[in-house]
Amino acid sequence: MPHAHDNSIIISGEALPVIDMPIHDHWREAADRRGFDITARVADRYALALTCRQCGKLSRTRLFVLMHHQPRCSHCIEAAWRQEAAAAGLTFQRRDPASTAYAWYRLPCGHDARRQIGLITRVAAGETGLRCATCQEAVEAAEARAVGWELVGPDPAGDTNYREYRHISCSHQQRIARGNVKSQRFDCAGCGVTWTAAPSFIYLFRVLLPSGMRVLKLGFSKNPRSRLQHQLLGDGDLACHVLRVVAMPSGHDAIRTEKGLHTSLRRRFPDAVIDAKDFAGALTVVTEVYAEWLEAEIQQLLDGIEDDSDDDGA
Structure with a gap:
């Protein structure tokens, strides 16, 4: 049986x-042939301490691996990981003891994260x-607070596009x-009301298309500026101006009024209707x-709508 002397070798922090026994x-x-020197036999009769000729550090390798495969120096591997982390703008922290496919990194924001x-x-x-x-969650929490909600966590149904939120005013989740x-x-x-009953607006936007053509978009929305910033523009670099916003008592009134406007304009000014192919990709709509x-x-039609609304409220 092999026996251990009092001396030992420290490899990766382990004595x-x-x-x-003979080498x-x-x-x-x-x-x-594989770029190593055998320094000693360690731990048991089938384990070797190899010195890497590239980095000069010790690693433990099974005899079978040395004889039939190319041993890999754990220190050189970790050095490569550190270089890759630096190239990615991160700092390699440590290997993940639970999985050889993962490690811990310090992100540019200062948080530590486990990543493949x-x-x-x-x-x-x-x-x-x-x-x-961690930072992303803070961003989403701030978005929720800005509109009166609290971020609770991921979507219970597992959809990555959704989150679970709590309404601050009524605690509904x-x-x-x-x-x-x-x-x-x-x-x-x-506690909310549906968009059909909630106050809404008729809007008129002017958009400068990539072709240089200026066009008008007439529509309705509960939040016209949000509609413009987040939904209407297929090309975020387009120049777009809000020309007019007319308040409506409800979404139902807004859509009814808007449909009447489009019916009148298409009938009276068919040449003014822009073909969808002229703004394809620039706007997310295909009509109106x-x-x-x-x-x-x-603008004259909107004046009339606004006057009618003022008369109804008088």
Whole structure:
């Protein structure tokens, strides 16, 4: 039986006893071919302490691996991980003892995160991005607070586009698409009213298309600026101006009035209707876009709607 002397070798922080048994020449030849030197036999009769000729550090390798495969130096591997992390803008912290596929990294924001090593390789190569879950949660929580809600957590149904939120004013919880929270296009199922009963607006926007053509978009929305910023523009770099916003008592009144406007404009000014192919990709709609020269007529119609609304409220 092999026996251990009092001396030992420290490998990766672990003290391994040196085993007093012969190191055969054909083992040394195999190590030489693979870029290592055999320093000692350690722990048991089938384990070797190898010195890497590239970094000069020790690693533990099974005899079978040395004779039949290319041993890998754990220190060189970790050095490569550190370089990849630096290239990705991160700091390698430590390996994950629970999985060889994961490690812990310090993100640019200062938070530590457990990530797949292969993912960091892709980030370093510019193939994908990386975001901090802690910071992202803070961003989403701030978005929710801005509209009177609290972020509770991930969607119970597992949809990554949704989150669970709590309405601050009534404590009702519901799952809502994050995009709808940002654009404020949702209602509280506990205390809110539906969009058909909630106050709404008729809007008139002017948009400068990439072609240089200026067009008008006439429509209705509970939140016209949110509609403009988050939904209407297929190209976020387009120049767009809010020309007019007319308050309506409810979404029902807004859609009824808007449909009447479009019916009248299409019948009286068919040449002013812009073909969808002229703004494809620039706007997310396919209808209800008009030539800029129709603005005075539309403004006059909106004047009438506003006057009627004032008379009803008098």
